[in-house]
Amino acid sequence: MRAPNSLKQEFLKKWISGLQMCSTCSKNMSILERKKAIKLSADVAMASARNGRTCWSRALIANASKNDKDKLLVEHILGNSEFQRLNKISTMRPTMTNKRVRCKKILKRSCGTIRRVSKRVVPQKILASCVAKRLSTKRTQVLKSLVPGGEFMDDASLIEETLDYIMSLQTQIDVMRSLANATELVLSRKNEQW
Secondary structure, eight states: OOOHHHHHHHHHHHHHHHHHHHHHHGGGOOHHHHHHHHHHHHHHHHHHHTTTOSHHHHHHHHHHHSSHHHHHHHHHHHOHHHHHHHHHHHHHHHHHHHHHHHHHHHHHHHHHHHHHHHTSSOOHHHHHHHHHHHHHHHHHHHHHHHSTTGGGOOHHHHHHHHHHHHHHHHHHHHHHHHHHHHHHHHHHHHHHHO
8 A cells, every 4th residue: 555645645636636627617516516526526536546456446436437427527537548447447347246246146045045944943052143144244235335346345355445445535534634724724814914
């Protein structure tokens, strides 16, 4: 992983580029549309700062590229060549993993029928392990829904991608806080001069 400062600088550079693109279109936007555009530009800037090295960043860029209006913003932030490269990678990946998801669903269904038959006489220890497995499975499903592209990951890569995604979100927060603090400082100095 990159040094945190270079990641922050790369994110800030790309995010400001995305915000400039949004500001040219903001005359006709409602407040909710502006909010969505700012969030989208921050997410795409962070994903592009990771250079498509992670599954979540490729999934986020692919999801943002589906909408024609958002596709322009993504292409502006990434640049044309980087956009083409990441778009090619992200379109190839889900087709391979969809088969795996379908197979898991079939496997779960078949295992479910076996479990129903064998549940008649169950010792307390086995029952506790079944409850723990169910809780673990539910929490894993929730985690997969939170991480972009998580539904296509196995459990081990999900943990790794989640950690990277959390670190990237923390970087986003740090940059946004420092930008807000700098803006507040500038505004307070202007008010003092008046």
